[in-house]
Amino acid sequence: MKPEMLLSMRWYGIHDRVSLRYIAQIPMMRGIVSGLYDIPAGEVWDKSRLKNLKRTIENAGLKFSAVESIPVHEEIKFGGPQRDKLIDAYCQSVRNMGEVGIPVLTYNFMPIFDWMRTDLEFTLPDGSTCLCYIDAALERIDLSEGTGDLPGWGAAFSAEQLAQLKACYEGVDEEALWKNLEYFLKAIVPVAEKYGVKLAIHPDDPPWSIFGLPRIITSQAALKHLCSLVNSPANGIALCSGSLGADPAIDLLAIIEELGDRVHFVHARNVKTMGHRCFYETYHADQTGNVPLPAIIRALYNRGFEGPIRPDHGRMIWGEVGRAGYGLYDRALGASYITGLWTACGEKKKRS
Numbered sequence: 198m199k200p201e202m203l204l205s206m207r208w209y210g211i212h213d214r215v216s217l218r219y220i221a222q223i224p225m226m227r228g229i230v231s232g233l234y235d236i237p238a239g240e241v242w243d244k245s246r247l248k249n250l251k252r253t254i255e256n257a258g259l260k261f262s263a264v265e266s267i268p269v270h271e272e273i274k275f276g277g278p279q280r281d282k283l284i285d286a287y288c289q290s291v292r293n294m295g296e297v298g299i300p301v302l303t304y305n306f307m308p309i310f311d312w313m314r315t316d317l318e319f320t321l322p323d324g325s326t327c328l329c330y331i332d333a334a335l336e337r338i339d340l341s342e343g344t345g346d347l348p349g350w351g352a353a354f355s356a357e358q359l360a361q362l363k364a365c366y367e368g369v370d371e372e373a374l375w376k377n378l379e380y381f382l383k384a385i386v387p388v389a390e391k392y393g394v395k396l397a398i399h400p401d402d403p404p405w406s407i408f409g410l411p412r413i414i415t416s417q418a419a420l421k422h423l424c425s426l427v428n429s430p431a432n433g434i435a436l437c438s439g440s441l442g443a444d445p446a447i448d449l450l451a452i453i454e455e456l457g458d459r460v461h462f463v464h465a466r467n468v469k470t471m472g473h474r475c476f477y478e479t480y481h482a483d484q485t486g487n488v489p490l491p492a493i494i495r496a497l498y499n500r501g502f503e504g505p506i507r508p509d510h511g512r513m514i515w516g517e518v519g520r521a522g523y524g525l526y527d528r529a530l531g532a533s534y535i536t537g538l539w540t541a542c543g544e545k546k547k548r549s
């Protein structure tokens with residue numbers, strides 16, 4: 198049997214300038230990845246609000262295929278005194294998701310900063326713009342105004358909050374962060390399993406330490422370790438090809454091969470290295486990029502993967518303005534590229 202692709206698109210809710218109607222016009226689009234972005238980290242995601250969001254998505258003819266993300270409160274990550282209470286709240290959100298019938302939850306365990314870029318409008322030779330990361334530029338970022346903010350961050354922090362948080366992370370090295378992640382997983386995985394929710398940790402983006410803070414979900418070995426911490430099918434990963442692909446030493450196909458059963462969600466995008474710890478987000482189909490998307494899609498197809506797969510960040514093309522990485526046009530091109538790759542996997546070879 199041919200596996201069916203659950204092609205999905207991230208949508209930021211009714212204030213997103215990319216409408217559900219436009220998303221639904223993308224050929225083969227079936228799912229929406231979304232969340233309740235106004236709820237502060239640590240608070241329970243209300244069941245009736247999740248239901249409403251699901252209904253809105255279904256009214257557009259689409260399926261609510263994944264939540265991205267319920268933010269993990271910093272205190273859970275650094276292991277503060279309130280963490281049990283906060284973990285209980287997280288478990289309640291997972292229960293609510295499960296009861297409403299949303300099958301996948303992605304989350305991350307990056308201290309203070311979520312995904313990070315140093316330029317949101319890096320101009321390419323063809324005049325399009327994209328996001329990029331240059332390690333040397335990171336050092337020049339002025340944090341006296343706080344963390345700044347990128348789409349999908351759990352929270353942006355003011356300079357004052359940032360200073361307090363940094364102090365809380367003093368003494369939290371990689372080992373301690375792993376312990377805190379294990380503590381969190383031991384509480385949430387059984388709940389996810391019971392309520393039919395598949396957890397998909399998002400790899401750290403970029404997959405190395407920034408601003409002196411530890412980052413641990415940075416390699417194939419780390420993903421494997423994560424899966425072994427609580428050995429349940431509900432405890433899985435989001436294969437974000439662009440996050441992991443930023444480190445050319447990471448073999449995305451080997452991850453699918455080794456951990457394929459735990460891949461519950463796929464973010465498909467491409468990046469191109471410009472130097473050590475220096476990359477930009479190129480178009481999905483770029484054959485000179487770091488990410489072998491045709492081989493990745495084939496590997497997923499061959500394993501019968503039917504979880505949500507979404508084209509991740511796009512460039513800004515054709516004069517579009519909007520949320521960094523989350524415009525319509527280039528992501529729609531990415532979606533169609535993925536569809537083409539997937540469809541080709543199902544075609545029988547023609548006799549010559």
Ligand code: DNO
Pocket residue numbers: 265266303304305311312348349350399464510522
């Ligand atoms: C960026 C996204 C991230 C992602 C979180 C998952 O575009 O991939 O914001 O949603 O890291 O928790």
